[in-house]
Amino acid sequence: MTVEELFEIESFKKFKVINNNADLTRRIITVESTETPDVVNYLTPNSLLITTAMSYQNNQEGLIDLIYTLNNLPCAGLAIKLGRFIDKLDERVIQVSDELGFPLLQIPLEMTLGEVYHNLLSHLWNNQNEELLSALNTQKKFSNLVIQGTSIKTMLNNLGHALKKPVALMNPFGQIISYNSTCTKEKVALAEKTFHKYELYNRKSGEFASIKDNQVEKTSIFTIKNVGQNYYYLFVFDSKNKVAALSEMVIEQVLLIFRVSMYKNLYMLGNALKNKEEFLNILLNRYKDESWTSHQLMVIGEKYGLLDSEDYTVILGTLETFEGEKFNYTNFSSKEEQYVAIYDWMDKEINRIFNGKIIMFPEASNFRFLILLQGNCPDMLDRLSDFHDMVQKIFKINIIFSYGNSMVDINSIKFSYKEAIEGYRYGECKGNISYIKYYRPKNASELLKSVSNEQVQGFCLHILKELAYSTDEMMLELRRTLQVYLECRCSITATARRMFLHRNTIKYRIKRCEDILGNDLSDFDYCFQLQLGLILLENQ
Template sequence: MKALNDLFILEGMKDSTVLAGHRGLTRHVQFVNISDTPDIIQFLDKNHLLLTTAYPFKNNTRKLCELIKQMHALNCTGIVIKVNRFLKELPDEVKLLADNLSFPIIDLPMQYTLGNVSRHILNYLNDHEAEQLYYALYIQKEFSNMMIKEYNLAALTGQLGHFLERPVILLNHRGDMIAHSYDFQKDSMKMAEKEIIQIVKQDISNVRKGITFTIPALGEQSITSFPVQTKRQYPSMLIIIDYLTLPYPSSQMAIEQAGNVISFTIIKEQAINENSRLLKNNFFADLIELRIRSEKEIVSRANYYGLKSDMESICIVCAIDAEGENYESLQLYKKNVVELHNSIYDQLEDELMNAEMDATLFTKEKYFVIILQFPEYTEIEMSKVREFIETAQYNIQEGFTISFGISNQIQQLTDIPTAYQEAVESIKSGYNSRNRGFINFYKTKEVKELLNTITRKDLRGLYENTLKKLAYPKTKDDLELVKTIEVYLDCQCEISEASRKLFVHRNTIKYRIKKAEEILNCSFRDPIDSLRIRVSLIIGTILEEDT
């Protein structure tokens, strides 16, 4: 049976004011009577609620007090009066009597008719589904008002726990606690909260859908999860303890209404975060495109986004491999591509948090960019980075593959543009080799790699002009001269070392080097001449590989 206090979620009643007898709001309500006759007591019974304009008592306070005493004796519920209609105000004598008897007297606003209010109450009392709907609408209105007043997620979660009289936890999509009701401030509930979060993370995919489970800390009490949809791919979660024993009419519909408001609030906060992310990415773009020149400004703005100037850094770029069939099909639907990128961004954040990395995540066009920082970037750190990336690849890839390019370490924040270019170059190198799902660490290009980027015609011209007739040695003597030049230069022009490696006498080396200098019209001791000849010898190996 419903209590009088339960009726304040209904149209008319929710705008009414309790004038007296507040302690009696727990009285039960079974039926509603409307009357403006002096002998109404004859038609009232236990748990009856009277709706009246009080016209028969407008000039007779004594009769109104007598009616209140009689209704109290019958254990009636209370009186709802349109006070402003005839009484104008409730007499103090009546208020005092009602307070003494804990007999509720409620003032109904003038804009509501007794008939409509009676109909709402009777429907509520007799129709369980209507009752749940009224309660859900009441919850929805209360939470909507809180949203308009910009209550934060902690306040909304606390209020939901208050309405349901149950402990409530709000978790994000990865199972981390966003807010909880006031129940969890108790020491006895803190352990329960840890156990709940642990189980949620172990079975996150099912908890997101909505399940019921138990934990040792709470014995037989059930724990039920409800998804809260947001802009993310995966929902946040409301966790309600002992939901299965909620008193009527606390229905799932009411919880969904509260969840909707919580969802809107989360989406609003996500929009704020996305704007902050945009500003962060704009800073990164300005940095790597050299639009920020002042070292002081670079350090200041970088520190704002969590980058420390006293640590070594590396840059990692991550990209979705465009050759995957699923990714190719997503290109037809820009919205899906955006959702995929947002999902990977969120998952990279998760992986960085799980790995406890000191990192800042950016995006630049199609790339996800991670700046990792270390007190010192050693071989051990490099192994940890590879382990982190391999774990991220395994956890994130689903119907597509992702690849990573990693730069060398840098000492200063002003060198981030260089690190970014190295990381991009390393990932492009993987794609040029037609690889997918790879991890490439940047390597400084050797001279041979650089020379390979020059046209063969230009290489051949430099080679022939520098080595002259030794460019294409045909005789045994010419072959010995070329070999001697290579070894002599490798030994940094040390005759004794070259003699030992070639197993010939020192004087033989001297003779051959002198002869070579005459043929090439150069001096091996001259840095410029030495460099030209070294480069030409490397070009010779490239040209040989082409034949």
């Protein structure tokens, strides 16, 4: 109970508040009665101390020291029976109490300290018993709701009914995800404004201290810690003060049950992401022993939002903080919870903003997200910047976005994905934005440099045979003739003109090449492979 609620009890209605600025919202957990000056060494915090102040009848300066000490404990207040040893408190005593907001109460002369002590203690015990019973009943009721698979919305409606208050639940990003039937849109807007204005994500205590804002001061905000250092927030509106409006034991039980419920929801969401990642593996052709047509992919992907589009672009979002770590689907820790929370939030935001033109896929094994653009999405860069800034602010995690190139059909999405991977590793930044990278296509020379010498030698020997690495002058001349012939699109006349040789000489040499290669040069694809082999030889 609070000091203010004390005056509502019949036995204590004649009590008076001596100082004007007393904080009557202070909690009273128990009552103590003593005349000993060093009583503070034996007091329980949040006690109401009752006394005649006998020790201070000729030394009210000592009473001031006592008030400072009691306030620091903290103590609920000091109730003095005036008229016994002290008739009137000095103004300085009252002034110090007002400066501290420390309640000074006057006990009526006709009441004995023993009467006050026993009546108040009996009332507190009764309240605590009722509170304990209420907490146990609440725990049982809400536990049953969790077991029955009740939604967060229904649980909030039950909580709001029990407290007779509007209540709402907020996610780590400052968005109200659900609220009860008596919670208005104005209160939802107030809660979301409060989150950002007062940076609630930086305040990790169980219940926040009073926020000095006329709109917010009658709102209690409780944190719900999930797996790691990740918090959701329970708002209880129109609570006159944090303690008077709520039973501490009851709210503790409610928060515990909400935590269990959200942990259960976390695993359910994790399993849903695992199923969605299975389709992503199909889309990226990771199961080499299976092949899927475009039609089959469209049919399977329809439930995930896959559309028939003229272009598809892959954007990868990589959580650099967890790079190289393994995602554990069976035992979530803080990093898994953060990944799922970020994915869920980004997915909902993308759907809200782009109305189905973009699909989010989880790639949890690499702590990445795959964002598939289906068509033109001109505002995407701005949204990626928003996502990056919010994740950085709330979770202190750095997320890097990398683009692949646009592809024209579903079966080519895997190539855009590979380019996005390359973009993340070696890509160029967009302007001065270090966390958005683009794939830079390689030219032919760069591509050839990426092939190992062993692979080059194997290919050249296979396709060019004796012409590949021979040092014989005749073989070198035949290889040079073959190269010019291919460059001249297999024209004998053009080759002879470029090499300043007779047409019959070129015919003879090409026939020798065909004999060595065991193939004629009328096949276009074969000629292309020959050209590639000759280029590889030159670049070794």
